[in-house]
Amino acid sequence: EDQVTQSPEALRLQEGESSSLNCSYTVSGLRGLFWYRQDPGKGPEFLFTLYSAGEEKEKERLKATLTKKESFLHITAPKPEDSATYLCAVQAGDYKLSFGAGTTVTVRA
């Protein structure tokens, strides 16, 4: 059974204080690892897909990296508008995703 564990559960940052979120996974035959952002009261918003170890993707202050066992979402010099819950998901052999419980990031001005 696919397992996705995200840590920490919650992260409080000062504006400009860079940090990283972790997503560790156990899956047989990873076909893709996905990062989403979710704002309160809204649906998850797609950020990145990573396919193989060593791959990196960037978008504004966010950078996602992938190893054979985990992925990191690095937030560089965050701003208050980066406050959200970040979800990680993996896809194995079919068309379904398995999601982690998420990391809630709060950035204080």
Add this chain to the structure above:
Amino acid sequence: DAGITQSPRHKVTETGTPVTLRCHQTENHRYMYWYRQDPGHGLRLIHYSYGVKDTDKGEVSDGYSVSRSKTEDFLLTLESATSSQTSVYFCATATGSTSYEQYFGPGTRLTVT
């Protein structure tokens, strides 16, 4: 943005009544999914569809049924709502052609009293 709408956005219903949630997409995506999101559990797959009239169960399908008679619409039915089905329900779609990232709708908040 995959052009996904969900209706209703909010609903309060009583235990034992049937409820149908609708998901509508305008992107002609092949795959459609229904999830529920609860505190401490994250997103859990209820049912999914890989084509018109082709559906399959997810990890929490008990008490739910789905139908897809057109590419753009995917219906989720709670045959007899229970309080444990109080949740936020999200629909998602995926092209399934070159990649499998899913795009989510705005959600339906369902309360069963």
